[in-house]
Every structure is written in C-alpha cells, then in structure tokens.
Amino acid sequence: xxxxxxxxxxxxQTGVALGRSLRVxxxxxxxxxxxxxxxxxxxxxxxxxxxxVRATDPRSFVEAAQALRDAKPDxxxxxxxxxDEGALxxxxxxxxxxxxxxxxxxxxxxxxxxxxxxxxxxxxxxxEFERFGAPSEMVEALRDLRRGGNGEVVxxxxxxEDAARALATTTGANALAVDxxxxxxxxxxxxxxxxxxxxxxxxxxxxxxxxxVVARASLDNVRRWLPWPIDAPALLERVFNRGRRPxxxxxxxxxxxxxxxxxxxAIAHALRDTAEAGLDVSAMRSAPSILITGRAASFPKSGQSxxxxxxxxxxxxxxxxxxxxxxGPAERIAMVVSVIPRRPAKIxxxxxxGRSVARVxxxxxxxxxxxxxxxxxxxxxxVRGHGRSGELGVLIDARGRPLSLPERDGExxxxxxxxxxxxxxxxxxxxxx
Amino acid sequence: MTWRRERWTADHPLPIGVxxxxxxxxxxxxxxxxxxxxxxxxxxxxxxxxxLGLSPSDLDRELRVPVGSDVVAGTVLARVGRRFARSVTAPxxxxxxxxxxxxxxxxxxIVDRWTVRATLDGTVARxxxxxxxxEGEAWCFQAAAAYGPDAIGELTLGVDGPDADLAPTxxxxxxxxxxxxxxxxxxxxxxxxAHACGVAGLVxxxxxxxxxxxxxxxxxxxxxxxxxxxxxxxxCLMGFGSAVLPRAVYEPFxxxxxxRAAIHTASARLFVxxxxxxxxxxxxxxxxxxxxxxxxYAPVERAVADADRGDVDQEEPAQTDEELSPxxxxxxxxxx
Numbered sequence: 001x002x003x004x005x006x007x008x009x010x011x012x013q014t015g016v017a018l019g020r021s022l023r024v025x026x027x028x029x030x031x032x033x034x035x036x037x038x039x040x041x042x043x044x045x046x047x048x049x050x051x052x053v054r055a056t057d058p059r060s061f062v063e064a065a066q067a068l069r070d071a072k073p074d075x076x077x078x079x080x081x082x083x084d085e086g087a088l089x090x091x092x093x094x095x096x097x098x099x100x101x102x103x104x105x106x107x108x109x110x111x112x113x114x115x116x117x118x119x120x121x122x123x124x125x126x127x128e129f130e131r132f133g134a135p136s137e138m139v140e141a142l143r144d145l146r147r148g149g150n151g152e153v154v155x156x157x158x159x160x161e162d163a164a165r166a167l168a169t170t171t172g173a174n175a176l177a178v179d180x181x182x183x184x185x186x187x188x189x190x191x192x193x194x195x196x197x198x199x200x201x202x203x204x205x206x207x208x209x210x211x212x213v214v215a216r217a218s219l220d221n222v223r224r225w226l227p228w229p230i231d232a233p234a235l236l237e238r239v240f241n242r243g244r245r246p247x248x249x250x251x252x253x254x255x256x257x258x259x260x261x262x263x264x265x266a267i268a269h270a271l272r273d274t275a276e277a278g279l280d281v282s283a284m285r286s287a288p289s290i291l292i293t294g295r296a297a298s299f300p301k302s303g304q305s306x307x308x309x310x311x312x313x314x315x316x317x318x319x320x321x322x323x324x325x326x327x328g329p330a331e332r333i334a335m336v337v338s339v340i341p342r343r344p345a346k347i348x349x350x351x352x353x354g355r356s357v358a359r360v361x362x363x364x365x366x367x368x369x370x371x372x373x374x375x376x377x378x379x380x381x382x383v384r385g386h387g388r389s390g391e392l393g394v395l396i397d398a399r400g401r402p403l404s405l406p407e408r409d410g411e412x413x414x415x416x417x418x419x420x421x422x423x424x425x426x427x428x429x430x431x432x433x
Numbered sequence: 434m435t436w437r438r439e440r441w442t443a444d445h446p447l448p449i450g451v452x453x454x455x456x457x458x459x460x461x462x463x464x465x466x467x468x469x470x471x472x473x474x475x476x477x478x479x480x481x482x483x484x485l486g487l488s489p490s491d492l493d494r495e496l497r498v499p500v501g502s503d504v505v506a507g508t509v510l511a512r513v514g515r516r517f518a519r520s521v522t523a524p525x526x527x528x529x530x531x532x533x534x535x536x537x538x539x540x541x542x543i544v545d546r547w548t549v550r551a552t553l554d555g556t557v558a559r560x561x562x563x564x565x566x567x568e569g570e571a572w573c574f575q576a577a578a579a580y581g582p583d584a585i586g587e588l589t590l591g592v593d594g595p596d597a598d599l600a601p602t603x604x605x606x607x608x609x610x611x612x613x614x615x616x617x618x619x620x621x622x623x624x625x626x627a628h629a630c631g632v633a634g635l636v637x638x639x640x641x642x643x644x645x646x647x648x649x650x651x652x653x654x655x656x657x658x659x660x661x662x663x664x665x666x667x668x669c670l671m672g673f674g675s676a677v678l679p680r681a682v683y684e685p686f687x688x689x690x691x692x693r694a695a696i697h698t699a700s701a702r703l704f705v706x707x708x709x710x711x712x713x714x715x716x717x718x719x720x721x722x723x724x725x726x727x728x729x730y731a732p733v734e735r736a737v738a739d740a741d742r743g744d745v746d747q748e749e750p751a752q753t754d755e756e757l758s759p760x761x762x763x764x765x766x767x768x769x
Contacts (some may be wrong), residue, residue, distance in 0.1 A: 060475035
C-alpha cells in the first residue's frame with residue numbers, strides 16, 4: 001500500500017501487513033462484564049480467539065487443561081475481579097498442566113488489579129505473567145506480538161483505524177470503517193475527538209476465511225444472498241477452494257456475487273461478535289459517515305459495495321458512504337437513508353438546485369438519482385439528516401430492521417434480484433424499485 | 434504440490450495423561466507406539482502441603498509417588514513425621530496428575546487408555562508430556578488438507594488412472610489397514626464404507642466438501658481437522674471437489690504402491706517409506722485447475738481402453754474459477 005503524505009510531498013512507501021497470526025485464549029471471571037472486556041481486548045488487537053474459559057466453566061479440570069493444550073495459545077489473556085481470584089488460579093493450574101510443555105510457552109497477559117495480579121503470578125509459574133493497567137496497553141502489547149517485534153511493519157488494523165479517525169475528523173461526526181479482506185473483517189468506529197472502538201475478526205473473510213464464514217453462518221445463509229438458486233455442494237466447493245490460492249479482485253459476475261454473499265455474512269457475523277464484546281453497535285449503524293475498504297470496496301461496481309454494506313451492516317440512519325479499494329483512491333459513492341415506515345410516507349429531499357419529495361412504501365429499496373456528489377438534506381418518515389449524494393445518488397432503504405429475507409426461494413430470489421438490480425449490482429441497468 | 438524425498442519432522446501431540454513415551458534419540462518406525470497413557474475424567478483436588486504442614490516447595494521432597502503414577506485408593510501419596518506421622522492418601526483409584534503451586538494434588542480416575550503411533554521412520558528428536566517429534570527421511574507429498582486421525586498402512590492404488598474416481602464397490606474388507614489412493618475424487622459414501630471396512634486412510638486429488646460435512650460435521654473447514662477419535666482419515670491432495678492428478682503426482686503413487694505409508698493429518702502430509710526412485714526428487718507439478726474436466730493426463734492403455742468403450746461415463750465438467758454452477762434447471766436473472 002502506498003501512503004501519500006500530501007499533495008506535493010514525496011510518496012512514502014510503507015509496509016502494511018495483516019501481521020502474524022496470534023492465537024489468544026481468553027480466561028475471564030464470572031461476571032458478564034469480564035467476558036466482554038477480555039473479548040473486546042482480543043478483537044481490538046486482531047488476535048484469533050482459540051479458546052474461552054470462564055471462571056465458572058462447567059468443564060472438569062482435565063477437560064479445561066486439554067482444551068487449552070489443544071488450542072496452543074500464544075497468549076492467554078486474563079481478566080477478572082478479586083472474587084474470581086480463586087477460580088482463575090485454578091484455571092492457571094489447568095494451563096500449567098495443559099501447556100507446561102508447549103514450546104514456545106504461552107505468555108499470560110492480565111488485565112487485573114495489582115493485588116489479584118500478585119496472587120495469580122504465583123500460580124502462573126513457569127509462564128511469563130504481565131499485568132496491564134489499561135486495556136489499550138494490552139492491545140498495544142498484543143499488536144506488538146503480531147508485528148513480530150518489527151517496528152517497521154504497519155498493521156492493516158492501524159491503517160484502517162487511521163482512516164476512520166481521519167474521516168471522523170474531516171466530517172466532524174462519528175465515522176465507521178468497514179474492512180473485509182481475504183481472512184479478516186474489521187469495524188472501526190471513530191469519533192471526531194480521535195477516540196476509536198475497533199474490532200478485527202480473524203479468520204473471517206472472502207478468501208482464506210471464507211470457509212469460516214460458511215461454518216459460522218451456515219451455507220444456507222450465504223446462499224440466500226445469491227439472486228438465483230444454486231447447488232449447495234457446488235457452492236460449498238467454490239467456497240472451500242477459495243482459500244487454496246490467493247485471489248485478486250473478482251471480475252466475473254458470478255464470482256463477484258459469491259464474494260458479495262460472503263461479505264454480507266462476514267459483516268453480519270463480525271457485527272454480532274462485536275456486540276457480544278460490548279462495543280456500541282447501534283452507534284456503528286447510525287454513523288453519519290461510513291467507509292468501506294478492502295475486498296468489499298474492490299468490487300467492479302460501487303453499487304455492489306453499497307449493497308454489501310447495507311445488507312450486512314443494516315445502517316439505521318442517514319449515512320454518507322465512501323469506498324476505498326486497496327489499489328485505488330477513496331470515492332464517495334452514495335447517501336443511505338434508512339427508514340422504517342409503517343405505511344406509505346414521504347421524504348423531502350433538499351439540495352441546492354431545489355427540493356423534491358420521494359414517496360416511500362414499506363419494503364421499498366432504490367436509488368434516487370441526484371446528480372454527482374451534491375449536498376443533500378432529508379427529512380420525513382421518522383428520519384432526518386444530511387450528507388452528500390456521491391456517485392450513485394441517495395439510496396432509500398425501507399426494507400425494515402432487522403432485515404429479513406423471505407424463506408421461500410420463490411419469494412426470496414426475486415426480492416434479492418430486485419435489490420441487486422436497483423443498485424446496478426448485476427449486469428442489468430440500474431433502476432429504482 | 435510436489436513429491437520430495439528428504440528429511441522431515443512430524444509432531445505427534447499427546448493428550449493429557451501420558452504414561453510412557455519414546456525417548457529422544459530412540460529409533461522408531463511408522464506405526465510403532467511412541468506414547469501411551471490414560472484418558473482421565475474429572476479430577477479431585479486433595480490438600481497436600483497444607484495437610485502435612487509443609488511449604489509447597491517442600492512437598493516434592495516428601496512425595497512417595499511420582500507425579501503421573503497410577504494409584505489405588507488409600508495409597509500414601511506423601512508422608513511426614515515418624516512417631517506422629519501425617520500423610521496424604523489417594524481418595525480414589527486413578528492417576529496422580531498434577532501438583533499445584535499451593536502444594537495440592539490432583540487425582541483423576543482413569544476411564545480409558547490411549548496410544549499414539551509414529552507416522553515417520555526415524556529418530557525421536559523431542560519428547561515431552563505435550564509432544565513427541567520424530568525426524569526421518571521419506572518420500573513426502575504436502576497435501577492441501579487432511580481430516581481425521583493419523584493413519585499408517587500399505588499404499589494401495591484403488592483406481593486405474595489419475596482421472597478416475599474411487600468407486601465404493603472397489604472397497605472391501607481385504608483392503609483393511611491400507612492407505613488407498615482414490616484418484617481424482619472420493620465421495621462421502623466411499624469414505625464411510627472404507628472406514629467400515631477398516632481401511633486406514635484415503636488419499637485423493639479432491640474430496641467434495643459436502644461429503645466432508647456429512648462425515649465430519651458442519652463445522653469442518655478447508656484447513657482440515659486433525660483428530661484423535663475413531664473417524665475416517667482423508668487426505669485431499671489438491672483441493673476440494675474433483676481434481677485429476679497431474680502426471681508428476683500420480684506416477685510416483687504408481688511407483689510407490691505396496692510401500693509402507695503414513696498420513697500425518699496435523700501437517701496434511703503423506704509419507705511413503707521406500708527407497709524406490711520415483712523420478713526427480715523435486716518434480717514441479719503443473720498448476721492445477723480444480724476439476725478441469727477431461728483428464729490432464731491418462732496412461733496410453735487407459736486412453737485406448739476409454740476410446741474402445743465409447744460409452745464410458747464422462748466426468749461432469751466441473752466449474753472453473755470464475756463460474757458458479759447453478760442447478761441444472763436454473764439460470765441467472767440476466768440469462769432469463
């Protein structure tokens with residue numbers, strides 16, 4: 001990736017990488033907050049979660065030890081309060097039994113208070129135990145491990161976070177970056193003051209992580225997004241073989257549609273994990289600016305990226321959507337207006353050249369042509385906001401939330417095909433429905 | 434995707450509860466038991482150092498039974514004092530499994546026994562409670578993915594050519610204990626039948642992932658799933674679906690048939706123990722497009738036989754990289 005430092009400045013070549021895979025086992029206290037905290041740490045650092053053990057884990061001591069041995073963690077992240085100390089100490093004994101002979105030995109990172117850390121450190125022998133006072137310190141330490149100690153490497157996570165931060169600063173409002181790559185799916189919510197909340201899920205993507213999308217979402221849930229019926233075995237074969245060879249950006253329509261289906265489920269499942277880790281998913285869905293990057297931004301048509309975003313993320317307000325492929329400049333593609341009308345309603349659309357009224361019926365989905373990249377304000381039908389239209393115009397999405405697809409093929413396939421057509425995501429001309 | 438003869442290492446992860454294991458430097462052959470142990474159920478924690486009035490660091494000195502030993506209920510595990518002796522005894526039959534930092538003891542009942550067999554002829558290079566690593570020389574093919582437990586057996590060709598699929602009818606109990614080369618594809622039916630007949634493992638160019646899901650469950654992924662339980666062993670050489678084996682891959686199978694072989698599922702490798710010369714040691718295989726339709730390579734005899742038969746079943750042209758396979762009766766909206 002090339003990072004430009006300004007219009008006139010020389011271009012600085014920076015090595016951006018996913019970093020080495022880091023396997024993390026999560027050990028946490030009995031409180032739900034503890035589970036969320038440690039999951040948030042793992043997601044923020046882009047580590048792969050290979051085991052989860054709770055202080056009140058119903059598994060026996062031997063089973064917990066075996067699970068930790070099989071997981072082969074690089075790092076064990078521990079979080080818990082004073083009342084969890086005894087149970088966590090017992091889990092550390094299970095770790096000693098399970099991973100005592102592992103080479104290199106797992107390191108233990110604790111996000112616990114000093115007194116608890118003192119107690120746990122004794123039980124952690126012979127593993128290296130490090131206590132962190134703040135989650136951000138532990139996230140940085142975990143990322144350092146992913147960089148393999150090479151300070152020159154810039155992790156892709158950091159680049160995505162910078163992009164979200166820059167967008168939030170520029171627009172003066174919350175901005176969300178959604179990144180889908182071969183083996184990872186990321187969300188970064190940035191606020192104008194520079195704070196970010198990030199979740200980087202590995203392995204969950206369109207190439208090497210595609211089989212994990214199917215394993216998590218089920219084949220039927222991937223298949224439901226395709227605008228025609230397809231053999232389940234043939235689809236599964238395609239998905240399994242995706243990981244065998246590095247793939248460039250998809251160009252053939254069928255491949256693009258498959259990647260779009262996978263990307264929607266990857267985003268939806270990443271969002272679910274993000275919510276379970278206690279991140280503010282409603283703020284992500286209502287972000288006024290949304291940036292799509294990675295493979296999801298590299299589809300041949302911007303309508304394809306937009307469709308993946310609205311189906312996977314299900315935005316809930318008025319958002320301006322940008323996309324930035326890995327090998328191309330960022331572009332503003334559309335403004336999304338998500339409405340949930342119970343009966344036919346009107347939305348007033350105001351722009352410099354005049355105003356118009358769009359009639360919205362429940363379930364409708366389509367673009368209102370607006371002219372390239374104009375400032376637009378909308379209000380009505382329980383929605384109010386403003387943004388810029390981008391290349392495609394204003395997308396009015398009245399399909400409802402949560403988005404549900406008809407069960408029967410006879411109803412679902414025409415609906416999905418209609419949505420594709422509405423955004424010009426297939427070979428056919430774009431039309432409003 | 435190449436055959437190579439050189440020195441390899443193979444890790445053999447051990448479950449918890451190891452009793453015996455091969456020592457570093459020991460010579461082993463594929464199939465030899467290199468570790469044995471006990472499968473353990475829920476462990477009991479027994480106060481140790483506290484009961485004896487010792488500091489935890491002193492408990493080791495007073496233990497009468499080494500950690501990892503089998504004990505019966507009432508066995509004295511540790512004891513101090515002479516006239517006013519204090520002791521810790523095993524509350525149940527089982528295994529003295531672990532000593533905690535606090536000086537407590539874990540005893541777990543034994544519910545089963547397990548063994549781990551070598552998958553490589555060679556020398557034990559590392560041996561501890563977690564893994565036995567063997568280093569040795571063999572012919573090796575690095576496959577795409579492997580499923581199930583490690584397998585050891587005689588390599589046997591189950592097909593007549595690199596483009597043939599292994600038919601279920603060719604599997605019977607006479608093939609028990611062998612590793613069968615299944616040509617371009619093995620189906621779920623073949624996998625389950627082979628397992629029922631005691632076949633050690635199956636090797637094929639491709640395996641349909643739908644079949645893998647039937648056998649190994651819906652959570653199976655393209656990265657393989659090594660396991661220890663009693664399941665079929667399958668090695669996908671090229672990928673998933675159907676893959677005609679290129680000449681550089683298939684010919685060595687024909688040359689090595691009859692030799693001892695092993696499938697190491699954790700690394701998705703097939704080791705063959707033979708000094709046979711199967712051609713160049715580093716034969717680069719051509720780029721293989723999965724399921725490219727007609728055979729990329731077929732022996733002359735087979736090609737002639739196929740021409741004579743005329744009504745031979747043609748393999749369905751499989752999908753190319755840029756093409757989904759819709760159901761026969763369905764078309765894309767743009768086609769309609």
